[in-house]
Amino acid sequence: MKIKLVQPKMSLRPMDSEFKRLMAPSLSLLVLAALTPKEHSVIIEDENANPLHLEDSPDLIGITVNVDTSNRAYQIAEYYRKKKVPVIVGGIHVSANPEEALQFADAVCIGEAENVWLQILTDVSIGQLKPKYYSMTMADPGKIPIPRWSLIPSRKYLYTNIIVASRGCPFKCEFCYNSCDYVHHQYRNRPIANVVEEIKLLKTKHVMFIDDNLIGDIAWTRAFLKEIKPLGLKWNAAVSANLINHLDLLDQMHESGCQSLFIGFESINEQSVQSVQKFQNKRQNYESLIDELHKRGIMVNASLVFGFDYDSPQVFQNTLDWLVKNKVETMTSHILTPYPGTVLYQRFFAEGRIIDFNLSHYNTSNVVFTPKQMTQEDLLKGYLWIYKEFYSFKNIFKRIPDHPKQKVPYILFNLFYRKFGKVTAKIAGFGFMNSIGRFARRLSYHIE
Structure with missing residues (x-):
């Protein structure tokens, strides 16, 4: 069979450049391609990197869907269905909202695809594709294959040095898809040997772990960092704020080459954090965690959310002052977004507070609900204001x-990615995206 896997074009937020669309390819599609038996041919088309070729008629179309790409994904699905090409859609939004997706596709894959992909291919080959494929068991992390990197144009992407070392998250915050009914909540790590093998195959000394939470199993993380220390890597990852409870792990991170950590602080308002069941965050520990990371030369990318029920308009100024005072190197800000299928969406819908049902607006830069302590306009203005002020020359x-080794990557990110990102991305867009990434790594870490 001829199989075509599609990544629809992402939407951009006001502060985003094309760097967001071309940050990295869809790892899920690369893994699906690796799972596909050799007797089938597979192509991957990423609409973020190149226009889709819509004149073809493969034997199967597979589309990965996020909430803000869902409208475009469904357009693509309907186009191929009119040509009598079977279409299956999957991804986190489809898994949380399968009945919606079935209005536009022949079949949906609910949850992780590893256990059902071969069955899907078999059913397509005999003309008996079922409407729903739901893996009743979690994928074995030891059987996750190495992505088929050869199927994508690497030069188009800023980073092709990405790895997932785990599946899931041990927490169940209300605004996260992990609160959806379909999710298998058990956190699982891949075998350390498998991850190390994949790192070596990337042939680079800079690796980005894109796990939801690299420290979901502290014992595994300790063992893993011990194994990668001799590799001489420079690496980045996302972790939870309870890292402050494990200072020995912080030492290991530093010694094994950690350069920066993305941390979901979410809010400096304790009531806001607790209101969405994010109990692993303790507001009183935030400054200590940042200080301990800075002592070790590790930069902080603070993820923050605005619009919680305990947020008033003053939250923006308070948060900016806190960020500057603590010299937080980078910030990723979001308007609280109740993703359909989550506990937060169910609560807001029951309260009659959902005011915008256009899914393309659910990209964390639009106000799609009625806030409690500010107007919709206050929330949007504050969100745009804090980005502008945080990345002002003054701030x-x-x-x-203070740590000398982080000055260069700090300047590169704040100026050339955020402040002037749209200009830099235009230059990089002429087929130089990966070259820009390699150049930044050489400047920042003196590595390829």
């Missing part, structure tokens, strides 16, 4: 890291 200067 970029105030936040320059």
Whole structure:
């Protein structure tokens, strides 16, 4: 069979550049391709990197769907269905909202695809594709294959040095898809040997772990960092704020080459954090965690959310002051977004507070619900204001890291990615995206 896997074009937020669309390819599609038996041919088309070729008629179309790409994904699905090409859709939004997706596709894959992909291919080959494929057991992390990197144009992407070392998250915050009914909540790590093998195959000394939470199993993380220390890597990852409870792990991170960590602080308002069941976050520990990371030369990317029920308009100024005072190197800000299928969406819908049902607006830069302590306009204005102020020349200067090894990556990110990202991305867009990434790594870490 001829199988075509599609990544629809992502939407951009006001502060985003094309760097967001071309940050990295869809790892899920690369893994699906690796799971496909050799007797089938597979192509991957990413609409973020190149226009889709819509004149073809493969034997199967597979589309990965996020909430803000869902409208475009369903357009693509309907186009191929009119040509009598069977279409299956999957991904986190489809898994949380399968009945919606079935209005536009022949079949949906609910949850992880590893256990059902071969059955899907068999059913397509005999003309008996079922409407729903739901893996009743979690995928064995030891059988996750190495992605088929050869199927994508690497030069188009900023990073092709990405790895997932685990599946899931041990927590169940209300605004996260992990609160959806379909999710298998058990956190699982891949075998350390498998991850190390994949790192070596990337042939680079800079690796980005894109797990939801690299420290979901502390014992595994300790063992893993011990194994990668001799590799001489520079690496980045996302972790939870309870890292402060494990200072020995912080030492291991530093010694094994950690350069920066993405941390979901979410809010500096304790009531806001607790209101969405994010109990692993303790507001009183935030400053200590940042200080311990800075002592070890590790930069902080703070993820923050605005619009919680305990947030008033003053939250924006308070948060900016806190970020600057603590010299937080980078910030990723979001308007609280109740993703359909989550506990938060169910609560807001029951309260009659959902005001916008256009899924393309669910990209964390639009107000799609009625806030409690501010107007919709206050929330949007505050969100745009804090981005502008945080990445102003004045505050970029105030936040320059004390640790000398982080000054160059700090300047590169704050100026050339955020402040002037749209200009840099246009230059990189002429087929130089991966070259820009390699150049930044050489400047920042003196590695390829």
